[in-house]
Amino acid sequence: MSAKDYRVPEPGYKDYIKPYPELWWTKKRPYLLFMVREFTALFVLLFAMRLLQGLIAISKGEAAWNAWLAGATNSVALAIGSLFALFFVLFHSITWFQAGAVVSPMRIGKFEVPPSMFVLGNMGLVVAVAAVIGYFSLGG
Amino acid sequence: MAAQKTESFWWLLFSAGGMMSAIFLPGHVFFQGLAMQLGWLPESATSYGRMVELLSHPIAKLYLLALISLSLFHAGHRLKHVVSDLGLEAPGLVAFIFYGVAFLGTGLTVFALANIG
Numbered sequence: 001m002s003a004k005d006y007r008v009p010e011p012g013y014k015d016y017i018k019p020y021p022e023l024w025w026t027k028k029r030p031y032l033l034f035m036v037r038e039f040t041a042l043f044v045l046l047f048a049m050r051l052l053q054g055l056i057a058i059s060k061g062e063a064a065w066n067a068w069l070a071g072a073t074n075s076v077a078l079a080i081g082s083l084f085a086l087f088f089v090l091f092h093s094i095t096w097f098q099a100g101a102v103v104s105p106m107r108i109g110k111f112e113v114p115p116s117m118f119v120l121g122n123m124g125l126v127v128a129v130a131a132v133i134g135y136f137s138l139g140g
Numbered sequence: 141m142a143a144q145k146t147e148s149f150w151w152l153l154f155s156a157g158g159m160m161s162a163i164f165l166p167g168h169v170f171f172q173g174l175a176m177q178l179g180w181l182p183e184s185a186t187s188y189g190r191m192v193e194l195l196s197h198p199i200a201k202l203y204l205l206a207l208i209s210l211s212l213f214h215a216g217h218r219l220k221h222v223v224s225d226l227g228l229e230a231p232g233l234v235a236f237i238f239y240g241v242a243f244l245g246t247g248l249t250v251f252a253l254a255n256i257g
Contacts, residue, residue, distance in 0.1 A: 045215035082173030130167030139185035
């Protein structure tokens with residue numbers, strides 16, 4: 001895109017949108033990282049649906065649950081999917097806390113918690129929560 | 141634009157779901173996803189009886205409802221914006237589909253949880 005593609009909106013022409021390249025998010029690294037961050041939502045959506053699918057199977061009774069469980073265990077294809085989901089969900093967690101550190105900076109007394117420490121602390125919480133989930137998942 | 145009047149409402153759900161999924165989802169993806177699919181969970185832990193027992197607790201039901209429903213609204217809202225960021229223009233239809241999925245998923249979660257235990 002060159003300078004001649006920009007034009008000054010005329011008075012009264014409120015809906016003028018500056019043209020931008022179709023693949024704008026591939027042009028700069030921060031743009032790309034932004035798009036990856038937004039794209040994490042696809043995996044949040046898919047995994048929430050996966051949890052719901054399991055719940056529905058349980059609600060239908062023992063046979064339905066056992067069938068769902070048989071499909072879910074020892075599945076290499078699903079495990080690969082979960083590996084991707086884990087990457088993107090963790091990416092979501094990290095970027096979410098990064099944004100949180102900017103939106104509402106944390107203070108302890110007079111000490112201003114730096115964003116990196118805020119993110120690290122929250123990721124520690126994620127690990128602790130995962131340990132609790134693991135406790136129940138492995139038989140409590 | 142009419143859509144902007146309701147934006148704060150959707151944003152609230154987006155934000156709540158973003159926080160909920162950021163804290164709780166990785167653990168579930170690891171255990172109910174990867175670990176289960178690789179056969180790392182003991183059979184006794186995933187038996188029907190135990191699942192019903194765990195999910196009969198009101199706190200477990202409330203937790204799963206919040207986790208699933210808010211995650212769906214979070215993801216729907218974000219993906220709605222992804223679609224327009226990619227230059228595809230059909231805001232009304234896209235919003236209808238994503239929020240529709242979130243509402244439908246919430247309804248199904250309530251229904252499933254009500255039928256357990």
